[in-house]
Structure formats: structure tokens, C-alpha cells
Amino acid sequence: MPTPLLEALEEHSAALRSATRVYVGFSGGIDSHCLLHALTTFSQNEPLPPVTAIHVNHGLHADADAWEMQCRKIAGELGVDIVIERVGVKSKPSLEAQARAARYQIFQKYLTENALLLLAHHLDDHVETVLFRLIRGAGSTGLSGIPKTRQVGAGSLLRPFLGVHRSEIEAYASELGLQSIHDSSNDDLALDRNFLRHQVLPMIEARWPGYRSGISRTAQIMGSIDDASTDAWYQCPFGCPSLDIDFREAETLHAAVHAKLKVMGLDLPAFDALRELSRQCLTAGRDKTPTLYTDAYALSCWRGRLQILPATIAPCEPEEVVVGRVISRAWGSLSWVAANTGLPEGSRVSLRPIDEGERVRFPGRPSRPIRHGMQEMGIAPYWRASVPTICVNAEVVAVAGLGCTEQGAHIFNENSEGLVPIWTPPKIRIGN
Structure with a gap:
């Protein structure tokens, strides 16, 4: 049965298939291990381009070389090519930022045109990032969180697990018995990000179990404001x-x-x-x-x-008017223009809203529903009740914007010159 991880990859199957090569940023931790494993499983049923894992050894941990060997072993077991890159990072403030910059320099080196890099950031990473930036006073760009896609070098970056819970990744690893690298520095509560993850978020979840979806939604809205x-x-x-x-x-x-x-x-x-x-x-x-x-x-x-x-559009209200006199109402204004076939100026007629189901016949044309004429005029259904129908003795003699009907021409001595009604919608003011 498909797991959330495989379903996440399926969602991006078109991007995966169209890439010239797929790379996976591979630290050997549980997240990237599950991503690499799920990708190889997914490739058994999908024609994917070659997959290569990229492991960057920063040399910052005493076990860095052992982790490098473990990554080689995992990639070999999965039948995936792996490249190892070693970088030097100075032990100064912003060490994490330096390490990240070094990784991306390596990624850019491999990402040629139409190549795709997958990273294993998940929903909990996304939420933690938004909260951490909120605490630090970020604006809309920062509060949009981790982007799902962006350009890196000549290629693209994709985070297919950004909607997957950490617990779903852990369940995947447990079910398959995957042995991943654990970096003990991730447990150090002296680091702000770890304190937020291990101390603050469990308390939030105990009170508001659905907090992830709410914060993720906020991030999407913040991204919308910027984009x-x-x-x-x-x-x-x-x-x-x-x-x-x-x-x-x-x-x-x-x-x-x-x-x-x-x-x-x-x-x-x-x-x-x-x-x-x-x-x-x-x-x-x-x-x-x-x-x-x-x-x-x-x-x-x-x-x-x-x-x-x-929010509400005023319909035409029934009333009597004199042909040729301009009136202004909540539903708009009614004015008149000269036409070869029209209504006599000064004659009295009545107004009412359109009944879209009724049929009328205009001179030289077959009988048809009024709504067809409204469609030809480009008047959307939500405006049509505001357009006045002109009647004499309950007979439709004209429709504002469409002209005089055959019945109107007959009542007023056929094809006589006169006036036809024009409807202008009311002035609209919404918001500021």
C-alpha cells in the first residue's frame, strides 16, 4: 500500500521524469535516508533518470568520517551512485550558515541544466522554521517558510516531503528497519532550534494538535503576499x-x-x-x-x-417612466438614444427586471430567450436582474441595451423612428 512518502513522490512524478538527472542531498540521517530509499522504491515502477546521492563531509564532528563510510554503505545497498565532497568550515559564529553555504556551493557544481536536486525537509522542519523566524521578527518573506522549489545553479531544487509529518518518516524507517545516522548535536537544548523542537513544540501540540496545518497555511499566505x-x-x-x-x-x-x-x-x-x-x-x-x-x-x-x-446587487424595481427621461436608481441608470426602430419620446412605459426564461423577438430575428441576448452583450448572470425590461400593458417592448422588440415596433406603428433604452450599471465602490 502506498505510504505518505511514496504518495509525495508521486505528486512530483512529472518533474522527476523530466529531469536529466536526479540528485539527493544525503546526510545519512533518517530524513534523507528515507528520501533516498523511497525514491529507489518509486523508481521501480516509474521510468526515472539516473539517481545520485551527494554527501558533504564538513569535518565538524568527530564521527564525520564514519558517517561518510555509512553513507557509502547505504547508497551501495540501495544500488545508488554516490559522490562524496569534503569541505572546510571554520569554527566561528554562524558555523551553521557557513556549512549550509558550503553545501550549496557543492550542489551548484553538480546541477547542470534540467538536473533536479531533492532535499528531505518535511512539514515539521517547515513549521519550526516559520515559528523560529516569527520569534526573531521576520517579515512576510521569512514567514513564508521553506520554499518547496527554487533554482539552484543551472538546475532546480525540490523538497517533495514538505507536506509530510516527521512521524510519518519515522514510521517508514521503523517499518523497514532502516539504520540511519543520528547526530547527537540535534539533541543539544542549548541550541535555539533544538529547544524549540524538543521543548516548545510538544507543549503546543498537546494543546493544539493541528497546529502544523495552521502554521503551514500562514506560511502559504505570507508567500502569496510576496509573490x-x-x-x-x-x-x-x-x-x-x-x-x-x-x-x-x-x-x-x-x-x-x-x-x-x-x-x-x-x-x-x-x-x-x-x-x-x-x-x-x-x-x-x-x-x-x-x-x-x-x-x-x-x-x-x-x-x-x-x-x-x-455583496448585493440591486435588481431593477418596477416603476413607470417617460421615454426620453434619464433616471438613476440603485440598480443603475436608464438613458435613451435615437434609433430607426424605437419608442416614441414622451410615451409612458413601465420597468421591471428581466425574466431570463421569457422569449422575445427583435425585428428581423427569430424568437429567443432574453438571456441569450444578455450573453451576447457580455452581461454576466449576476448583473442581469439590474437590467430593466421596458413594458407596455405587460408586453415587452424593449430591453435596455438590446433595443426595441418586434412587439414594441408593432404597438408603436411598426418600424417608426424613436428612442431605445440604454442601461448603465451603478458606480461601484468596494474597500478603500
């Missing part, structure tokens, strides 16, 4: 902030919407609700309208365009 651009938004003819849906991934769309709402000063919807809307926007048919409502506004998508709308 998303609001440049692609524009005002549609109705005055709504609009965004064309040309994204390939729901996460990218989610980030773009999140960033725009923040710039507008609007309260953000629930994370999961906005993520689900983003998914629906990318998968729904063009004439579907996935919508997310909040108390202050709504997000709705139609025909590949996502819009930020008022």
Missing part, C-alpha cells in the same frame, strides 16, 4: 475589479486574489474557501459562475473573468 502581483487586475466596463483567468494552477490564482483583496483593504475570506473558489474558477465551464460571498463583497467568475462585486 502575487496586482498588476494584472483592471476595471471592467461595469466598474468591477476584474482579472482574466489565464492561470495554470489554482495556487497562483489564489495568491493573486489574496494580494488584491489585501491591497483593497478588504477582510479576507477563509483560506480554504478562497482556495476552493480558485480551483472552481479553473475547472468550471465558461458559462458557469462559481461565486464566493462575504458580508462586504462577492467574488464571482464568468467566462474566464474573475470579478470583485458588491
Whole structure:
């Protein structure tokens, strides 16, 4: 049965298959050991490129050479090539940062174009990083945590286990009897990161068992703030902030919407609700309208365009008007323009909202539902109740924006010159 580790690799199977070569940063510890083992298991059913483990010996621990030999042994047992690189790191402050920089210099040396480096950071590492940076006063970039992917040299880095719990990795190692290297320095509580891991987080978990998902969600939001651009938004003819849906991934769309709402000063919807809307926007048919409502506004998508709308859109209210007189209401304004086939100026007509199911016939055209005309005009379903229908004795004689109907032309002495109604939506103000 697939384990969470193999499922995580399956999620990135396309990236693995397309790489020219796959490298694994291999310390010999339980995390990288399980990653290397799971990758070789995964490769039995997937046509992967050659896999090579990279072990960097920093020479900082008394057992560093023994660990190097152990890594050779593990790689040999798994049938994986391994390269060993030895680097010198001075014993000064920021020793950990120096060691990390030395490792990445080695990684860059091997990562040619389209090569892929896998590192075994997992969900607990991600959460610890966010909390540690929060304590130190990081901004949105720091609080986005550990990136899942990024460029390294001419190749790419991927952390496939970033959504996997440490306990799931430990269970994998225990079930398979994997003997991994244990670095005793990871138990030293004098080091801040170890104190956070061994003392603070167990107390948090005892009180809030689901804390990992919450902190991980915050990290994703922080990353969205940094990565998303609001440049692609524009005002549609109705005055709504609009965004064309040309994204390939729901996460990218989610980030773009999140960033725009923040710039507008609007309260953000629930994370999961906005993520689900983003998914629906990318998968729904063009004439579907996935919508997310909040108390202050709504997000709705139609025909590949996502819009930020008022929470409520006023429908046209029934009333009597005089043809030629401009009126302004909560649902918008009604004005008039001259046309070859129109209504006599000064005549009295009544307004009501559109009944999308009713059919009308315009001169020279077959009978069809009003909603088809709305679609041709590019009026989304959520605006249509605001568009006034013009009636005389309950007969539809004109539709704002569509013109005079055949029935209207007949009532007013056929094809006579006159006025036709034009609807303009109300001015919209949402947020700042």
C-alpha cells in the first residue's frame, strides 16, 4: 500500500521524469535516508533518470568520517551512485550558515541544466522554521517558510516531503528497519532550534494538535503576499475589479486574489474557501459562475473573468417612466438614444427586471430567450436582474441595451423612428 512518502513522490512524478538527472542531498540521517530509499522504491515502477546521492563531509564532528563510510554503505545497498565532497568550515559564529553555504556551493557544481536536486525537509522542519523566524521578527518573506522549489545553479531544487509529518518518516524507517545516522548535536537544548523542537513544540501540540496545518497555511499566505502581483487586475466596463483567468494552477490564482483583496483593504475570506473558489474558477465551464460571498463583497467568475462585486446587487424595481427621461436608481441608470426602430419620446412605459426564461423577438430575428441576448452583450448572470425590461400593458417592448422588440415596433406603428433604452450599471465602490 502506498505510504505518505511514496504518495509525495508521486505528486512530483512529472518533474522527476523530466529531469536529466536526479540528485539527493544525503546526510545519512533518517530524513534523507528515507528520501533516498523511497525514491529507489518509486523508481521501480516509474521510468526515472539516473539517481545520485551527494554527501558533504564538513569535518565538524568527530564521527564525520564514519558517517561518510555509512553513507557509502547505504547508497551501495540501495544500488545508488554516490559522490562524496569534503569541505572546510571554520569554527566561528554562524558555523551553521557557513556549512549550509558550503553545501550549496557543492550542489551548484553538480546541477547542470534540467538536473533536479531533492532535499528531505518535511512539514515539521517547515513549521519550526516559520515559528523560529516569527520569534526573531521576520517579515512576510521569512514567514513564508521553506520554499518547496527554487533554482539552484543551472538546475532546480525540490523538497517533495514538505507536506509530510516527521512521524510519518519515522514510521517508514521503523517499518523497514532502516539504520540511519543520528547526530547527537540535534539533541543539544542549548541550541535555539533544538529547544524549540524538543521543548516548545510538544507543549503546543498537546494543546493544539493541528497546529502544523495552521502554521503551514500562514506560511502559504505570507508567500502569496510576496509573490502575487496586482498588476494584472483592471476595471471592467461595469466598474468591477476584474482579472482574466489565464492561470495554470489554482495556487497562483489564489495568491493573486489574496494580494488584491489585501491591497483593497478588504477582510479576507477563509483560506480554504478562497482556495476552493480558485480551483472552481479553473475547472468550471465558461458559462458557469462559481461565486464566493462575504458580508462586504462577492467574488464571482464568468467566462474566464474573475470579478470583485458588491455583496448585493440591486435588481431593477418596477416603476413607470417617460421615454426620453434619464433616471438613476440603485440598480443603475436608464438613458435613451435615437434609433430607426424605437419608442416614441414622451410615451409612458413601465420597468421591471428581466425574466431570463421569457422569449422575445427583435425585428428581423427569430424568437429567443432574453438571456441569450444578455450573453451576447457580455452581461454576466449576476448583473442581469439590474437590467430593466421596458413594458407596455405587460408586453415587452424593449430591453435596455438590446433595443426595441418586434412587439414594441408593432404597438408603436411598426418600424417608426424613436428612442431605445440604454442601461448603465451603478458606480461601484468596494474597500478603500
